[in-house]
Amino acid sequence: MTAIRTTLTAIVNNPYLVGAFVVALAAGAGWMSSGTIHVLSFVLISIIFALSINLLTGLAGQISLGHAGLFGMGAYVTGILAKTYGLPILLAIPFGAxxxxxxxxxxxxxxxxxxxxxxAMMTLGFGMIFFEIVREWNSVTGGMMGLSGVPSPTLRTLKILGYRIDEVWFFRGILLVTVLTLWIMRNVTQSRIGRAFFAIHHSEIAAGSLGISRAGTKQFAYVLSGLLAGLSGGIYAHLVGYLGPDSFTLNRSIEVLVIAIVGGLGSIAGQVLSATLFTFLPETLQVFSEYQFIVYxxxxxxxLIVLPQGIAGLLLLPPRFIQAGSLARLRAGTGSKTMTASSQMGGLLEVDGLTKRFGGLTALNNVTLNLKPGHITALVGPNGSGKSTLVNVISGIYPPTEGKVLFKGNDITGLPDHKIARTGIVRTFQDPRLVPNFTVRENLLLGAHRLMTHSGFASALALPLATREEAAYLARIDRIMELTELTPTADQTVDSLPYGYRRLAEVARALVASPSAILLDEPAAGLSEIEMEHLSRIIRRMKEMGLTIMLIDHHMDFLAELVDDVVVLDSGKVIYRGTIDGMRADRTVINAYLGEEEAVHA
Amino acid sequence: MTTFLSLVLAGVSVGAVYALVALGLNVTFWTTKTLNFGHGSLMMFCAMLMVYFASQGLVLALAAVLSLLVIAAFGIFIERFTVRPALKTNNSMGWVVSTLGFGIVLQGVAAKLFGSQAVAFPSILFDSEDFVTIFGLHVSLQYLVVLGLSVFLVVVLEAFLRLTRWGQAVRAVSHDPELGRVNGMPVNAIIVGSFVLSALLGGAAGLLVSQIGGTVDPAFGFNLVLFGFVAAVVGGMGSSVGALVGGIALGVLSKLIGGYVASAAEQPVAFAILMLMLALRPNGLLAQAEATKA
Structure with a gap:
């Protein structure tokens, strides 16, 4: 089975084979029947539409039950511009998109x-309202009667630059557009943009901690998805020449969702297969078209329960998320030499009178502490004492109720998490929050997201500008993987790794982000003795690099060897600050946290 | 003025149905934080079944009870085969898609069994012509029954939740199912029960709406779920009283807009309300902001 998958994946990814197939299709169109060309044109439209929902739902994880609304928007705007205002197709479709x-x-x-x-409800509502508006707005959309007379190759009314376009040439045109769209989508999926989509899909909080703006990233996903849906809608309008509201009902939203899910959310090749399948089936199988919606x-x-990865998961290897070009440059050593000046120098992190209340509960009560560069501060205390809350407030997940956080002298209080991450404060989580279907290398590359400077345009076209920079970070990731002893697992997906490796991978990812300050929330929890030693070596390395380090943990022996000083929290208050030996002798700490045995033990 | 008052009354009555739909959505939201996207199909199926049973010569009351029983069985099926497996996959999208899918299946099956045309719904208690006169206004008795029944159900549900042991168990499960399980509560039974209750509420709402509208067809119901959801969100997701208040507010508002502006504007307005609510007060007008642990 794996052998078949490997072969099929190699075929699908081979540019020459795919190119030859596309050329054969374009050339062969001249000999096909008009009916076949018509269906094939619908297949292409369906592919672009499926790519649109795949981007939003499969990549960025934002479910859409109203995608027909976006498709319809593209179709109606294109149709109205072309018919009512006589705009040529080469302008009408882009405007529609x-x-x-x-x-x-x-x-x-x-x-x-x-x-x-x-x-889900909101998008469902959006789709329904779009339908209502189109049906009722007679003067513009033609209402129930629809909008007929859009220039169409089928009706022989379509002209481009004075030349009459027949069905065959129209098909060749949309074939070109589809291939370009597929290529760009592949590039985007394997770029920092695509990886950011997956990051917010799996954990918005973790994405924020790496400097990925969740609002901005989602917005971009919606815009791109709308653009693709509009593009397919615009082509559709010109192909059929008639638009009626019934083509844009909930059923079409359902259909494209079915196509995307059956194809395999996240897989581009899967979308192509599935769109082809579901366009041909109703055309060729009478029984299918009769029971179509029951089948859907x-x-x-x-x-999603039986075949969560769709046909792509059945037939193909899982997609990868780094440009082949970047990896080739990494191996050839031709990555760019100039990386963004890393902010590796630590900075003073000052927490001043921080208070956080949740309703009536005071989780943090007037906490003041300083974290110095090249210095490891342990934060300990019983469960529920506010340790994680403190990390969450510093890293911008919760706004504080009162008090201030200063970093390198700048006030960062209340900034959103991704902005705080961009100042160089990076954190890890109690439960490792990596993208499960990414390899270790891909996850680590997410850490470099905030540092990369190439534009989305460069990554969409896989320009050397983009691959050179990615290769440079990949080279650095190789070094960090060596340091963290993760090299053997570099190309394994995270969901296949044992827990200890995931922890280390998360710490390594934080390191890739070139932080000035790093907040480690129980990084040793669940690690074996050996893994723990390993972790302390890494943390010592960070200290040597001059980072400002805060470390939450419960293992006193683990901390004793590592840390410079200790802050003890109890019920949201700082009850001790000083050396670890002093802490073990401190009555308040013994009563609140350590208990007699630990104190005697020390 | 008379127009205004009669629009308000119609709105209150329709809003009571939205409240019933919202309640049906809330019940499963309590126990599993999920809701049935095929809820509308349950409403539709119940009404169509009842028409079918009645056409076979069954007494109306018996037809209603029988169709509600079938819908209750669907509730069990939905929990067992669409929600439970999807919750295990740890993918929040799973149950949205699977419950929606089952709704679509029901819609397709109904169209196959009963035809896709609208069918006339029999008058169960009162004819659409029956009315009483209150303050000089003709008030449809059907509207009053719908309103009365909705308020009754809200009161019963609130009483159940607050006063009975089972109600407290439901609240405990909604708060933390694992803790409930550890404490020996029949968590699964409570969850299945919530889906049955939700289905029954949907079925009842379907019968009542069809009674007011006079007809039912397989496509019916999807829009109502959206309205019900808006009502639930306006009132604060999970709150019974909120559902009633939200439903009635939405009903009155949409009828007023339908009456004074254009009937086609009803849905866009509901949608606009949903957008605004989600953007500004996602926890509802009545509820307080909920603190979630990151």
């Missing part, structure tokens, strides 16, 4: 604030 992108942008504001069920319903009910 832009209009849908604009709708996606607007949609991202309420959508950015909600998740799960709220998002059954697929939706069981597919």
């Amino acid at each position: 832009l209009a849908a992108a604009l709708v996606g942008y607007l949609l991202s504001f309420p959508a950015g604030r909600v998740r799960d069920v709220y998002l 319903g059954i697929i939706l009910t069981f597919s």
Whole structure:
């Protein structure tokens, strides 16, 4: 089975084979029947549309039950511009796509604030309202009667620059557009943008801690997804020449969701296969078209449980998320030499009178402490004493109720988490929050997200500018993997690794981010003795590099060898500050946290 | 003025149905933090089944009870085969898609069994012509029954939650299912029960709405779920009283807009409310902000 997958994946990824197939299709179109060309054109439209929902739902993890609204927006704007205002197709379709992108942008504001069920309902509502508006707005959309007379190759009314375009040439045109779209989507998926989409998909908080703006990233996903849906809608409008509201109902949103899920969310090749399958099936199988929606319903009910990776998971190897070009440069050693000046120098982190209340509960009560560069400060205390809350407030996940946080003398109180990360404060989590279907290397590259300077445009076209910079960071990641002894696991996906490796990978990812200060929230929890020693070597290295380090942990022996000083929290208050030996003798700490035995033990 | 008052009354009554839908969504939200995206199909299926049973010569009351029983069975099926496996996969998208999928299956099956045309719904208690006169206004008795029944159900549910042992168990499970399990609560039974209750509420809402509208067709219900959800969000997700207040507020507002502006504006307005609520007060107008642990 794996052998078949490997072969199929090699075929799908081989540019010459794919290119030859596309050329053969374009050339062969001249001999095909008009009916076949028509269906094939629908396949292409369906592919672009499926890529659109795959980007939003599969990559960025934002479910959409109203994608027909974006598709329809592109179709109607294109149709109206072409028919009512006589705009040529080469302008009408881009405007249609832009209009849908604009709708996606607007949609991202309420959508950015909600998740799960709220998002699903909201998008469902969006689709329904789009349908209602199109049906009722007679003067513009033609209402129930629809909008006919959009220039179309089928009706022989379509002209580009004065030349009449027949179905065959129209098909060749959209084939070109589809191939370009596929190529760009592949590049985007394997770029910092695509990886950021996956990061917010799996943990928005972890993404924020790496300097990835969740609002901005989601917004971008909505815009891109809207653009693609609008593009396919615009092509659709010109292909069929008639737009009626019934083409943009909930059923079409369901259909594209089915295509995306069956194809395998996150897989581009899967979308192509699935879109082809679901366009041909109703055309060729009468029984299928009769029971179409019952079948769709059954697929939706069981597919994510039975076949969560879709046909792509069945037939192909899982997709990878680093440009082959960047990896080739890494091996050849031709990465760029100039990296963003790393802010490796530690800085003073001052917490001043910090208080955090949740409703009536005071989780942090007037906490003041200083973390110095090249200095390891342990933060200890019983469960629920506010240690994690303190890390969460410093790293910007919660705004403080009162008090200030200063870093390198700048006030960073209340900044959103990704901005705090960009000042050079990076953290890890109690439960490792990596992207499970990424390899260790891909996860580590996420750490470099905030440092990369190449534009989205460069990564979408896989320009040397982008691959050179990625190769430079990949080279650094190789060194960090060596330091953290993760090299043997570099190309294994995180979900296949034991817990200890995930912890280390998260610490390594934080290091890749070139932090000035690092906050480690129980990095040793669940590690074996050997792994713990390993971890303390890494933390010592960080200290040598001059980082400002805060370390939360419960293992006193582990801490004793490592830390310079200790801060003890109890019920949100600092009850001790000083050396670890002093702490062990301190009555208050013994009563609140250590207990008699530990004190005697010391 | 009379127009205004009758619009308000119609709104209150329709809003009571939204409240019922919202309650149905809330019940499963309590126990599993999920809700059934195919809820509308349950409403539709119940009404269509009832029409079918009635057409076979069954007494109306019996037809209603029978169709509610079938819907309750669907509730068990939905929990067992769409929600439970999806919750195990740790993918928040899973149950949205699977419950929606089951709703679509039901819709397709209904169209196959009963045809896709709208069918007339029999008058169960009162005819659409029956009315009483209150303060000089003709008030449809059907509207009053719908309102009365909705308020009754809200009161019963609140009483159940606050006063009975089972109700407290439901609240405990909604707070922390693991803790409930450890303490020996029949967590699974409570969850299944919540889906049955939700399905029954959906079925009842379906019968009541069809009674007001007079007809039912397989496509019916999806829009109502959206309205019900807006009501639930306005009132604060999970709150019974909130559902009633939110439902009635939404009903009145949409009827007023429908009456004074254009009936086609009802849905866009509901949607706009949903957007605003999600953007500004996602926890509802009545609820306080909930603190979640990161």
